[in-house]
Amino acid sequence: xxxxxxxxxxxxxxxxxxxxxxxxxxxxxxxxxxxxxxxxxxxxxxxxxxxxxxxxxxxxxxxxxxxxxxxxxxxxxxxxxxxxxxxxxxxxxxxxxxxxxxxxxxxxxxxxxxxxxxxxxxxxxxxxxxxxxxxxxxxxxxxxxxxxxxxxxxxxxxxxxxxxxxxxxxxxxxxxxxxxxxxxxxxxxxxxxxxxxxxxxxxxxxxxxxxxxxxxxxxxxxxxxxxxxxxxxxxxxxxxxxxxxxxxxxxxxxxxxxxxxxxxxxxxxxxxxxxxxxxxxxxxxxxxxxxxxxxxxxxxxxxxxxxxxxxxxxxxxxxxxxxxxxxxxxxxxxxxxxxxxxxxxxxxxxxxxxxxxxxxxxxxxxxxxxxxxxxxxxxxxxxxxxxxxxxxxxxxxxxxxxxxxxxxxxxxxxxxxxxxxxxxxxxxxxxxxxxxxxxxxxxxxxxxxxxxxxxxxxxxxxxxxxxxxxxxxxxxxxxxxxxxxxxxxxxxxxxxxxxxxxxxxxxxxxxxxxxxxxxxxxxxxxxxxxxxxxxxxxxxxxxxxxxxxxxxxxxxxxxxxxxxxxxxxxxxxxxxxxxxxxxxxxxxxxxxxxxxxxxxxxxxxxxxxx
Numbered sequence: 001x002x003x004x005x006x007x008x009x010x011x012x013x014x015x016x017x018x019x020x021x022x023x024x025x026x027x028x029x030x031x032x033x034x035x036x037x038x039x040x041x042x043x044x045x046x047x048x049x050x051x052x053x054x055x056x057x058x059x060x061x062x063x064x065x066x067x068x069x070x071x072x073x074x075x076x077x078x079x080x081x082x083x084x085x086x087x088x089x090x091x092x093x094x095x096x097x098x099x100x101x102x103x104x105x106x107x108x109x110x111x112x113x114x115x116x117x118x119x120x121x122x123x124x125x126x127x128x129x130x131x132x133x134x135x136x137x138x139x140x141x142x143x144x145x146x147x148x149x150x151x152x153x154x155x156x157x158x159x160x161x162x163x164x165x166x167x168x169x170x171x172x173x174x175x176x177x178x179x180x181x182x183x184x185x186x187x188x189x190x191x192x193x194x195x196x197x198x199x200x201x202x203x204x205x206x207x208x209x210x211x212x213x214x215x216x217x218x219x220x221x222x223x224x225x226x227x228x229x230x231x232x233x234x235x236x237x238x239x240x241x242x243x244x245x246x247x248x249x250x251x252x253x254x255x256x257x258x259x260x261x262x263x264x265x266x267x268x269x270x271x272x273x274x275x276x277x278x279x280x281x282x283x284x285x286x287x288x289x290x291x292x293x294x295x296x297x298x299x300x301x302x303x304x305x306x307x308x309x310x311x312x313x314x315x316x317x318x319x320x321x322x323x324x325x326x327x328x329x330x331x332x333x334x335x336x337x338x339x340x341x342x343x344x345x346x347x348x349x350x351x352x353x354x355x356x357x358x359x360x361x362x363x364x365x366x367x368x369x370x371x372x373x374x375x376x377x378x379x380x381x382x383x384x385x386x387x388x389x390x391x392x393x394x395x396x397x398x399x400x401x402x403x404x405x406x407x408x409x410x411x412x413x414x415x416x417x418x419x420x421x422x423x424x425x426x427x428x429x430x431x432x433x434x435x436x437x438x439x440x441x442x443x444x445x446x447x448x449x450x451x452x453x454x455x456x457x458x459x460x461x462x463x464x465x466x467x468x469x470x471x472x473x474x475x476x477x478x479x480x481x482x483x484x485x486x487x488x489x490x491x492x493x494x495x496x497x498x499x500x501x502x503x504x505x506x507x508x509x510x511x512x513x514x515x516x517x518x519x520x521x522x523x524x525x526x527x528x529x530x531x532x533x534x535x536x537x538x539x540x541x542x543x544x545x546x547x548x549x550x551x552x553x554x555x556x557x558x559x560x561x562x563x564x565x566x567x568x569x570x571x572x573x574x575x576x577x578x579x580x581x582x583x584x585x586x587x588x589x590x591x592x593x594x595x596x597x598x599x600x601x602x603x604x605x606x607x608x609x610x
Contacts, residue, residue, distance in 0.1 A: 004151065005158040012159050015054040019047060020166070041079060048083035055087070060126035060149065061156035061190065063087060068186050072389065075182055085396075093124035098147035099131070106227035113225060117142075123282070127153075127194055127298070132235060139235035140222060143296075145194060153194070157187055185389060193298040196231040202274065202300040203233070209272045215260050217287065218294045238285030238293040242404050252290050255409070258402035260292050262414045265398050269391060270311055270419070273303045277390045279397050281404075301390040307333065311391075312424045319416040323349055335388065353412065481528065488525040495521055 013020075028034050055066040069076055070084035096119045100110060107113050116134040122141070123130040127149055131142045160183055192198055200221050207218040217236060225232035239246045241261075247254055261284070268275035276283075278299035285293040310333045317325035323346045330336035336345065402409045495518030502511045 005155040008155045009159045009162055012058060012163065015058060016051075019051060019054075022047065044077050044079040045083070048080040051080070052083050052087070055084075058156075059152070060146070061153050063126045064190055064193075065160070065186055068182070068189065068389075070393075072182060093121045093129050094146055099129065099144050102144050102147055102229050103142075106230045107225065114142075125296075127190075133232075135222065135225060135232075139237075140225070141219065141233050141235045142225070143196070143231040143233070145196065145229040150194070153190060157190075160186070189299070196226065196228060196298075199298045199300070200226060200231060203297040205274055206268065206272070206276060206294075206297065206300070209268070209274070210264070213264075215290075215292060216264055216294070217291045218297075236285075236287075236293050236295075238287045238291075240281055241284040241286055241292075241401060242281040244404070247286060247405075250288060252286060254405040257286060257290065257292065258405040258409045259414055261398060261405075262402055262411065263418050264292065265394060266415060266418050269303050269394070270308050270424070271422070273305070273308060275301060275303065275390075275394065277301045277394055279394060279401065281401060284401065299390075303391060307388060307391065312419060315412070315415050315419050316424070318353060318412055319420070333388065485525065485528050488521055488528065492518060492521045492525055 025037065026039055027036050052066065055062040066084045066087045070081055070087065072081075076084070099121075103110055103113075110117050114133045114135060115137070118132045121129040121131050126146075128143050128145050131144065133140050133142050164183060200223075203218065203221050207220070210216045210218065219233040219236050222232040222234065239250065241247075241257070244254070247257070261279075265275065265279070276294055276297055276299075278296060279294075283295045285295065287293055310329055313332075314326060314329045317323075317329055324342075326349055327336060327340075327342055327345055331338050399411050402411065495514065499511060499515045499518055502514050
């Protein structure tokens with residue numbers, strides 16, 4: 001039992017109560033009755049500001065939650081994303097006396113471990129704060145976990161879990177699933193960020209990947225003065241990366257800095273597979289000689305090889321201006337629904353790429369796209385798998401920093417140029433040509449086999465040796481439902497005619513006696529349609545059916561399989577070329593099976609006909 005969690009739950013509900021009432025009124029205008037109401041973009045923006053203030057009031061855990069939500073366009077509308085992106089990981093520092101207790105509990109007395117220790121923190125974050133000190137004549141930065149933050153985070157995580165069932169009432173199934181995965185991801189992320197041992201390991205690993213790069217510098221970790229809640233690193237001084245006036249005063253080339261930053265993250269994500277995931281301006285600085293400095297590796301992550309390959313495929317498609325290939329890559333990555341309208345998405349992608357590249361976009365084209373998607377922007381077919389959440393956050397924040405440094409920065413040009421220099425685009429082009437050549441060889445081979453097999457199949461059709469059987473595999477409930485609808489429809493039609501005639505020729509009492517049961521029948525008919533379900537046919541060409549057909553063909557050597565009959569290269573039913581299994585369409589209501597009629601059966605049928 002955690003009394004603090006219960007009290008925090010009451011506080012959180014109180015903070016969110018006005019928004020909960022507003023969302024309830026969206027569903028029922030007067031809470032318990034009335035139609036739903038539409039919400040404009042301005043209203044969503046106003047609500048997002050109120051929710052942002054509530055997150056700031058609730059403290060460190062919810063600030064972190066807001067930062068994570070700002071990277072999830074698949075969970076929140078764009079107005080909320082824009083507001084939450086303003087969240088800065090900057091809260092008032094804890095008292096020195098409390099921070100000193102943490103150091104003494106982890107290392108020992110401050111005077112024994114440090115020559116000097118500045119009691120005023122140089123940085124205050126939501127989960128930790130950083131102080132400046134000296135060890136053996138060397139300036140160091142000491143990061144200390146906030147006193148008591150563990151208990152607060154655990155209580156808040158419980159509150160978030162308890163609040164999920166309430167949030168589920170305001171979202172559809174797809175987004176409720178996203179919220180559940182988001183809660184799991186947030187719990188994992190915040191625990192990792194409080195784990196200073198993990199942060200030290202990530203710092204060493206990423207720093208090692210750039211040991212030969214003189215354009216990038218990352219602080220060295222000092223193991224002797226680090227523990228579970230204390231992390232000591234060398235102090236590296238620099239100018240904050242978004243301090244444009246100071247950078248200009250030092251005659252630093254901001255365009256080169258933007259390019260270096262972009263290429264550094266491309267190396268982390270595409271080549272190394274491990275990356276610094278919190279590149280906001282507070283964690284980036286520039287030395288006097290133009291070296292890029294990285295701070296705070298608490299938020300960092302890994303990229304699996306599949307995502308790395310897809311990112312390369314994406315930029316390869318962008319470099320070739322191949323919109324279809326871009327959309328295919330997004331579908332393969334899981335960020336775009338396969339059911340999305342490709343024409344609309346192609347237009348959106350063209351506008352987005354032009355905007356990122358800083359190209360002039362005709363206003364009427366932008367308005368045209370907006371009109372196509374503005375009514376369904378929250379339900380837009382874009383999704384965000386958990387393994388891409390941090391990558392998207394990095395790409396978004398890095399682009400913002402680069403544009404601050406150089407308003408004319410071409411994000412895509414730098415990315416494609418880097419991948420081209422590293423040979424990725426050339427490798428992708430070779431693989432593309434190789435795949436097309438393989439397809440051409442397969443097509444040529446099939447073209448030699450098809451005529452002979454097709455002729456044989458047509459001959460059998462002419463001799464009535466083939467028959468086509470349509471099989472509907474829907475359950476009996478569907479047909480029962482259809483029969484009930486027909487009966488109810490006939491009763492309702494008869495009742496409606498009767499009520500009309502009685503209204504004309506008889507009294508109001510007679511109309512009421514006939515009208516009530518007619519209304520009941522009409523209501524039942526209406527409910528049967530509102531609960532309707534489509535035909536759900538089961539695919540016939542499954543692996544099990546394929547095995548059965550293979551066993552049948554072994555028993556009957558004269559049998560002709562479907563792939564062979566149609567001139568294919570013995571590809572099993574239900575499988576595509578290359579071994580990929582075919583997926584039946586959701587709206588298929590029946591399946592067609594082609595069978596060979598045995599000669600004796602054909603003769604028997606002919607005799608019976610005569």
